[in-house]
Amino acid sequence: GQNIDQPTEMTATEGAIVQINCTYQTSGFNGLFWYQQHAGEAPTFLSYNVLDGLEEKGRFSSFLSRSKGYSYLLLKELQMKDSASYLCAVTSGTYKYIFGTGTRLKVLA
Amino acid sequence: EPEVTQTPSHQVTQMGQEVILRCVPISNHLYFYWYRQILGQKVEFLVSFYNNEISEKSEIFDDQFSVERPDGSNFTLKIRSTKLEDSAMYFCASSPGDRVNEQYFGPGTRLTVT
Numbered sequence: 001g002q003n004i005d006q007p008t009e010m011t012a013t014e015g016a017i018v019q020i021n022c023t024y025q026t027s028g029f030n031g032l033f034w035y036q037q038h039a040g041e042a043p044t045f046l047s048y049n050v051l052d053g054l055e056e057k058g059r060f061s062s063f064l065s066r067s068k069g070y071s072y073l074l075l076k077e078l079q080m081k082d083s084a085s086y087l088c089a090v091t092s093g094t095y096k097y098i099f100g101t102g103t104r105l106k107v108l109a
Numbered sequence: 110e111p112e113v114t115q116t117p118s119h120q121v122t123q124m125g126q127e128v129i130l131r132c133v134p135i136s137n138h139l140y141f142y143w144y145r146q147i148l149g150q151k152v153e154f155l156v157s158f159y160n161n162e163i164s165e166k167s168e169i170f171d172d173q174f175s176v177e178r179p180d181g182s183n184f185t186l187k188i189r190s191t192k193l194e195d196s197a198m199y200f201c202a203s204s205p206g207d208r209v210n211e212q213y214f215g216p217g218t219r220l221t222v223t
Contacts, residue, residue: 031210042200042214043152050210087152091210095140095157096165102151 002026004100006088011106012078020073020103022088034062034073035087037102043087046073075105083107111135113215115201121221122191130186130218132201138213139206141184143176145169145197146217152200158184191222 003025012018024032031050035043049055049064049071061074073086085102092098114133122128134141143155156176157164163176175187184203188195198219202212 033210033212037152042216045211045213048210089152095142095159095209096167097142097144097154099152099154 002092002098004088004090004098006086006100006103008101009104009106011108013108014078014080016078017074017076018078018105020075020086020088020105022071022073022100024069024071024088024090024098024100026090026092026098028092029066030091032062032064032071033087033089033091033097034060034071035089037085037087039084046086078107080107080109113201113203113213115199115215115218117218118216119219119221121223124193124222125190128188128191128220130188130199130201130220132184132186132215133182134184134201134203135205135213136182137205138203140164140204140209140212141176141178142202142204142212143186144200144202144214146200147197155186188220191220193222196220196222 005023033048034046037043047062049062054063059076064071083106085104087102088100090098116131141158144152146152154167155170156166173189177185198217200217201215204212
């Protein structure tokens, strides 16, 4: 079957670092994505990993371990505007995408 | 900065009616997608489209759904006979040819079926 698991909700303090985990079991794998989605808005692309290792992009980094079916999104120097849902998604076919239910992150002052 | 646009922002229709949701992808993008998100639930992939044909579709994308790129700019999703459970936010997305995995989403059309 196809399954993507993420924590439902996380809370962190402004200025802190938070790590959002994602585990997946899919029949195929062609890459893993992270999106940010503010309430009532469209998802915004954050990162794409297809090889094992860490990809860094400013305050956001994403890590992938294909052998473990595991990824995390690391957010540093948290800001209030980072309060949003973070969606993990896997492409299991050439252009076919499976999304997790998302992790709702609350950043507190 | 170029962006994906969608019209209408909100569509209300009666069960059994046909609806067409419209999208204008970013102009030099080559790959196009439709997703839906039922309120409070996860984003679900419907279909991907490249070179004027469907590349992949999900189990949700049955015979009631169709997509078209009628001209060089629009990309439409048609639902032939809407059901109550089709009520959702429908997102269009597009991605460029050299970065196919970097999808840009439109603001969505909220479809309400009564």
